[in-house]
Amino acid sequence: MTLSVTAIFTGCSNQEVPSAAEGKQPAAEQKGPVEIDFWYAVGGHNGEVLEGLVKKFNESQDEVEVKASYQGDYYENHSKVLAAVAAGNQPDVTMVEIGVIAAFADAKVLADLGPYTEGDEEKYIPGLMKNSYWNDKLVAVPFNRSTPLLYLNRDMLEKAGLDPKGPKTWEELRQYSKALTKQEGGKTVSFGFSTPIDIWFYEALVFQSGGNILSEDGKSLAINSPEGKAPLEFWNAMIKEGIMKAPPGEKYNAWDVAKQDFINEQVGMIFTSTGDLKGLKDNAKFNVGAAFLPANKDFGVPTGGANLVMLAKSSEEEKKAAWKFMKWITETEQTIPWSLETGYMPVTQKAVESDEMKAADPNFRVALDQLQYAKPRPMVPGYKELQEVIMTEIQRNVLGQATPDEALSAAAEKAQKLLKK
């Protein structure tokens, strides 16, 4: 589809849209490489792996020089990109969290990739492309993509006489959590289970209950329903029973607490992203296992992570260079080591079928296998703010300040305004 559009375009005006031959010509004539800015939002070990890839790209050719810089977590990166776009010194390539692509695309900040890809987007896993199109135009390609996983302290599970493969259903998750929770002198020293009360995991539990976040037309919130209530009731019951810990901290602070507790063996099981796989494996002194998120009616997860986008304001020359980099870094040869070094999913179909991925630690395949149950995140511009609203309301409930019904109807009411935009 995009290919044919490109063909028509090239047919009409050779001047504006670069054909393959023209694309390469000016670069060869150039004295120095084209410099492009790349802002990324993965820190720690994953950031180092990414810096390594960028360095490899810069050394592999002399037409494009990528300057990569770390901008903090997704939230911080989004804010900085926003400010930079307004000031006119935006990067050429950046990561955008997939639930926010629509907000950026709707504001015409993202470049249409169609004229550059020449059909190259066929290589990606179709399940990862659902947050890539806006108004039928390709605006983003998958890069550090994830699904949530259930991480298990297998040693702890075995010691408690539980199946080290982990719980398969919500009810089993409750039983396992109970068996793993330890008390000493009336004080809980280790919890069975912990998850940040985050929109992403809430989405997963709604999907598992057979529900959806938005109505089909995307105009209203669909969680003010039994399917939206089920996750809250499940979490509330586990917290009340004293077998689940809701980690303190806002946004990614809570995730850090959950991961730290897991490494310190103060919780036996946590939900977090597949992107944390390598980091947790390296830091834990026990046998780390990964499993599907347990099913309620069925298995279900949102996909997550970030896509790579090109900024509309960049010059034609920078855009060509930017695409060269985006294409390279999502190529099978790069996405396999990226996946094995971080835990994020490989993004090309060839990579999935490759011998390297098949030979890897089975934990690295869990997210890929889970992809068959995965749904995209809502793709409407208002979701950037709406997800914060939902998160605040479900936290209000989990902290005991509102009943599930009160929290969800408050969220639905605010959603009306946001989704009209």
Added chain:
Amino acid sequence: MWKEIALKRYPIRSKTGIPSQQLIEKFRPYLYVVPALAFFTLFFFYPIAYMVYLSFYDWSLLDLSAMEWVGLENFQALFTDNDFYQVLSNTFIFTVFTVALGMGIAFFLALWLNQRAKIYGVVQAAIFTPHIISLVSIAMLWMWLMDPQYGLLNAILEWFGLPAYSWLADTKSALASLVLVSVWKVVGYNTLVFIAGLQSIPKYLYEAAALDRSPAWKTLWKITIPMLSPTLFFLLIINTISSFQVFDTIYVMTQGGPVNSTNMLVFYIYEQGMDFYNGGIASAASVVEKVEVLLSCFDSFCNSDFYWMFQSGGS
């Protein structure tokens, strides 16, 4: 008054003199303030006026070409939003407690330090240190201290046999925790200013009071506090404004949570403008914030009549 001085120094020669000369003389004093005025206009009045202008539009930093006039809709949206009322009340509670505690504690510390001159240096250095450390690193340190499970503060509480406190993790305790950090940060500076104020009070007043066998509390009430009123007034204004505009502690420690319990005006403005792309709402909230800061300063000015009279007319 300026005109009189100017006329005295540069008398206008006669009625037959050149009128433009007269005019120059008349406007000469205004000419002198032009540089300062230009500076204020450029960096102060213009931005405020522009902010007010922006508050009548629906706009976002992402796409500045799509600005749309919406009149008072932004303000209407603000004042029909329950979260905004919570933000206002959080800001108010935080300001009242931070200013009252920050100044109260500092006042008594200053009285104490003013007496015992020997350890003055050490104690003063200790309590002033928080003021010169970046608020971001302070906030990080306090987050460790306040960790509900492994934090030092809860370890101390438990050592004394007290129940653990939830600190930043609960909606009921998070705002109080932020007040604690802000007070800790501001006390050193306030103390320093108070000590300077105390030392500028003439000794003979105290000698006279001692001769009259005035009880200590009466000396404090009738001499120290009135003589310290300019300092009190200065700190009140400075502290009120800075706690009204608290941002970094919130950004690092709580991000306004849990559940908006620590969301205050400036953070709300940031969130609306930078996270949710609602430039109009953010501008409208900024206007509200400016008005409130001005009101609270104005209020302090009005209520300080008594003290000022003592200073300017009493001696």
